[in-house]
Amino acid sequence: MKRAVCIVGGGAAAVSLLDALQRHGDHYDVTIVEPADTLGPGRAYQADSDSALLNQQAGRMSLRNSEPDHFIKWVRGHDEQFSTAENSEFLPRRLFGQYLNFHAHRTLESLRESGSDVRIIRDVVTSAHEDFGGVWLGTAGGTTFRSDRVVLCTGTGGPVDAYELAKQPGYVHDPYPLRDQLPDVAADRDVLVLGTGLTAVDIALYLLDRGHRGAISMLSRRGVLPAVRSFAAARPLRYLTGDALAAGMSCGRLLRELRNELRAAGFDVAEAARDLGVGEPAHQRLARQVAAGDVPWQPTLIQAAMQSIERLWPLLPARERDRFMRRWHHVFNSLVNPMPPRTAHRLLSAMDAGQLTVHSGVNSVVRDSDGFLATTMSGQVRGDLVVNAIREETGITNIASTALLDGLIGDGAARVHPYGGIDVDPGTNAILDRAGVPSSRLFALGQLTCGVHYYTSSMTMITRRAAMLAGELSPAMAVR
Secondary structure, eight states, X not given: OOXXXXXXXXXXXXXXXXXHHHHHOOOEEEEEEOSXXXXXXXTTTOSOOTTSBOSSOGGGOOSOTTOTTHHHHHHHHHOGGGTTOOTTOOOBHHHHHHHHHHHHXXXXXXXXXXXXXXXXXXXXXXXXXXXXXEEEEEETTSOEEEESEEEEOXXXXXXXXXXXXXXXXXXXXXXXXXXXXXXXXXXXXXXXXXXXXXXXXXXHHHHHHTTOOSOEEEEOSSOOOOOBOOOOOOOOOSSSOHHHHHTOOOXXXXXXXXXXXXXXXXXXXXXXXXXXXXXXXXHHHHHHHHHHOSOTTHXXXXXXXXXXXXXXXXXXXXXXXXXXXXXXXXXHHHHHSOBOHHHHHHHHHHHHTTSEXXXXXXXXXXXXXXXXXXXXXXXXXXXXXXXXXXXXXXXXOOOOOOHHHHHHHHTTSOOBOTTSSBOXXXXXXXXXXXXXXXEEEEEEOSGGGHHHHSOOOOHHHHHHHHXXXXXXXXXXXXXX
């Protein structure tokens, strides 16, 4: 008997789940509800300037963890410009979006050929009501239908207007796509970029590549830029194993075990600690990292952090999570979301020339008669316009208010997680109702689960959870 599965959303998480379902071998009737014309790219990998690069080497980006070179092989066969691209290259993000779109349609065609009914509804789901016969869904356009299982893959939210500048002329709230939002920025204008993460780096790099001559000032509370990506191979882990995590962990013990991993691999813990600390000026830190070149300990530390955080986060007591968010979240983000070396060299050149500056301790950003004025720990910074790259203060995205989520929460079929997103069962991704009972029919994947899984923006993490979820959605799984 075929099971009807509805996927709400059409971005990277949705395509990853589609691929996992098709390879799982069961038969499904699949409905995808997505308002965008194109499946796959979503917000993260939409068509944009080639200056917007993946922050991971092409040979490590894939829909399939068992085939890490799946993407780069596709690129070589489908884009003549990159037909000789190396596994180690950092390619434009738009290529990954095209890859996702290609495999979305290829997977849907494979499902059709195997006898599945497949349909795409170009609309927005506004309601979902679970009953004994399944889940009834309604869309903004008036379509209603039933599905046995529903998976919410609604993707990442946009930036946050932290300084309430939305109505001010000269303020760009959402910089993506860069080629549409920023092409009219005059080359001699002074630009304030709110944020110092990868989005802020994208903005600065786009402006510099277009020959921008004005000052570019990046502003955030801590002034920490992403680390610089290393090409070294990660070493096998010896301390942060599944058994060690299952035995219980705190933030303090996690840090000790991370140090043990570095020592066991023969790395200099003191050197690594410099990048894990705060307070070093951004220009000095970036110059040091660029001069160091390929940092051998970084991939091992990234692997240890990523493999441990997914299992560790749901087990940490609330006080330990709060401690992590206050002291280590920004460090974790800088470490596991590093920028490509070429990007780092470009930013450093602009810093050395005095064109690009990074400011920490931002207290306020206001509009006055002379433009925009930012007050920081080191003084005041002026700009003619502001480009926003700020996400939620904690870095864990709060759910956007939508009719669908508001309805589920209001009906008691879902509940907000205190650390962001909605609450799900850590093992199955089943949505928890108001009383904490997991649904047998409603699931979530990707950014909506950030409160439970913490780090949900990595394709490695998404594809791992998608493979697990494909098993949960199997017709062989009885209703709980």
